[in-house]
Amino acid sequence: MSFHFTHPALGRDVLGHYEVPESIPDYENIDEYMTIRKEAFYPWRDPIDHRRLHIECAQFIARNPSSILIERAEQEDAEAILELALRSTAECEVPPGLESPMELLERIINRDGRYQPANVTPIIHQRALSLSAMLHYQPFAVRCALEEVDRLDEKHAFRSIYDANAAVELGLCSNGVMKVANEVLWTYAMGEEVGDDLRYCERFRHCTGDAAEVGQGIGCYQRFKHCTALWEAHEEYMRVATHVEKSPNRYRCASKNCGVFTMRANTLKQCGGSCPPDVKPSYCSTTCQREDWAQHKLLCQQREDVPHTQRDC
Secondary structure (H helix, E strand, O other), X not given: OEEEEEEOOOOEEEEEEEEOOOOOOOXXXXXXXXXXXXXXXXXXXXOEEHHHHHHHHHHHHHHOOHHHHHHHHHOOEHHHHHHHHHHHHHOOOOOOOOOOHHHHHHHHHOOOOOOOOEOOOHHHHHHHHHHHHHHHHHHHHHHHHOOOOXXXXXXXXXXXXXXXXXXXXXXXXXXXXXXHHHHHHOOXXXXXXXXXXXXXXXXXXXXXXXXXXXXXXOHHHHXXXXXXXXXXXHHHHHHHHHHHHHOHHHOEEOOXXXXXXXXXXXXXXXXXXXXXXHHOOEEOOHHHHHHHHHHHOOOOOOOOOOXXXXXXX
């Protein structure tokens, strides 16, 4: 089976695909399940081997059928509840009659103290908040697209920002959380034009953590001033994403059968030959470099064996 992948930091396709063995079970919407898991559950800086992630996700679903997860969730097992929320979001192996993803996540986040979930580890809590931020943003985004929102007082937008900030404060800066911050910052401002950066609009600028106090008229927007963790993390994210977009070859393994994509340039090794910088490939391993050499040697003025590599620091 062959699959293509995208990277949310760039907002567009990245050229790459991978193969998985025929023995790996296939599930409807497994690609959506994998994408949401990647965006919501892992730090955006972590290198992603898409092929390995796909295999691990498929095998995990096979080992943990939804019927077993339902039984565990009835005992308020937080790990099972989070997994069911993920499957429901992706519409992958969803049992009939399951609660909505938001309802499931609230059982973990437990804002009002109604639930007593078991084994809510810091990682489970982070991931629940991250996925919740992504889910709460969706209704707001739809209304914005339909031009039905002209103020940032829509409840889903508030919840999305708060959960994203909470996830960052607990240590998880996921792609999904960063995307929420990016999209909200560039959507409708209070009385401003579409596309304005909300951080610099008069009634929103204090969300960046500016020390100055604001006067009358901001109402509930004053509450955003405490979301400094999210805005600071987002600024770093955008700096790196800009570099990735300008030099994609530095962040993706060039082997056509490899799915490794990273946000850290020094994770991969560049070809040490005299090939032009704009097409100089990077590799995650010597094996991938050997596999790609037959194609790359046409551009590289090295002798016709595997060239040495150099660490790209």
